[in-house]
Each structure stands twice: as structure tokens, then as C-alpha cells.
Amino acid sequence: MTRACLGEYSSSGVYGGDLAKFPTEVERSITVHASLEQVYAYLWDVVGSSTCIPGLKSCKAVAADTYRFLYRERTTGPLTMTVQYTACYQGNGADRITFAGTDGKGDNTDVKGTIRLQASGRDTTRITLRQMIAPDTPIPRLVQGLIKSLVEREAAEGVRAYLANVKRALEGQPKSRAV
Numbered sequence: 001m002t003r004a005c006l007g008e009y010s011s012s013g014v015y016g017g018d019l020a021k022f023p024t025e026v027e028r029s030i031t032v033h034a035s036l037e038q039v040y041a042y043l044w045d046v047v048g049s050s051t052c053i054p055g056l057k058s059c060k061a062v063a064a065d066t067y068r069f070l071y072r073e074r075t076t077g078p079l080t081m082t083v084q085y086t087a088c089y090q091g092n093g094a095d096r097i098t099f100a101g102t103d104g105k106g107d108n109t110d111v112k113g114t115i116r117l118q119a120s121g122r123d124t125t126r127i128t129l130r131q132m133i134a135p136d137t138p139i140p141r142l143v144q145g146l147i148k149s150l151v152e153r154e155a156a157e158g159v160r161a162y163l164a165n166v167k168r169a170l171e172g173q174p175k176s177r178a179v
Helices: 036-044 046-052 141-170
Strands: 024-032 056-063 066-071 074-076 079-081 084-091 096-101 109-119 125-137
Touching: 024 141, 036 046, 036 084, 036 096, 036 109, 036 125, 036 141, 046 056, 046 066, 046 141, 079 125, 084 109, 125 141
Parallel strands: none
Antiparallel strands: 024 125, 056 066, 066 084, 074 079, 084 096, 096 109, 109 125
């Protein structure tokens, strides 16, 4: 069931190359009451499971196993931004899904990650998401130190909320609207 990504995209760079990037890695895990097969199938449906991503405005397939993610505009203090990235997904059909940014047209965020699944009992699965995200931030490099901790907190909270929403979806509970 492994799929290869097709198609490459040229980057137009929404903001150009002068902006600060804060590559932030986050790893979180959660246990859900669903079989490994159910969890894999749910997560492999990238567009369907994207409803669990906090703050996401849209997720659209743009090529085989390649999806464009557009987030709602966010304002925090002096920082206003809209995150967009295109990512190619690959899966092994059983317990591992990887994704990586492809430099799609208009993208302003680098992303890569791995979702690992492990059966942890009868109809119970441990989901571990490790993700690196690096948005272009429309701020001068002089003040980037002030914003870095905000980006790190937002990334960690986003992964936590995503996994909580996946758990709710798989266990039949309503998803949180928290960002």
C-alpha cells in the first residue's frame, strides 16, 4: 500500500526570502480505543482526517498523495499570518505514515513528520506524531527571539489538540473547536 508522491511544485514564495523561520520539532503521543487498522485507515484519508487539525481552513488533494493545507489567518500580538503548505504523504499500509513539504506554489511553511502507530492491547492503538514545522514569519529578524517561544508553544499546542481531536473522532466523540 506504499504510495509514491507524484508531481513537483515550484515555489513562488509569498513573502520572499528575508523572513525569519523557526523550525520547531514536536513529538506527542496519545492512546485511542480503536484497532490499528481503523486508525491507519482514518489517518491515511488525509482530507477526511484533516478536520481534526485545529485552525485549518481547507485541505485539498493537488496530486497523487499530495495535499495543500491552508490555515485561517491568525493574529497574536503584532504578528498576523496565514500558514500554507503542500505536503506529500507516504504510507506503509500498516503502521507508519510520513509527510514532507513539496514547496508548492504560494507555500510559506516548511513541514515534515512521521505518524507511528502501535497496537497496545485489544482494539487500542498508540499514535505518535513527530512533526517539524517552520513557518515564514512576517517579522524583522531583529525581533525574532521574542517570537520564537510563541511559535514553539503554538506548534506544541497544535499537535496536542490534533491528537485529542483524532482520539475524539475515532472514539465517536465530538471534536474540539479549540485552536
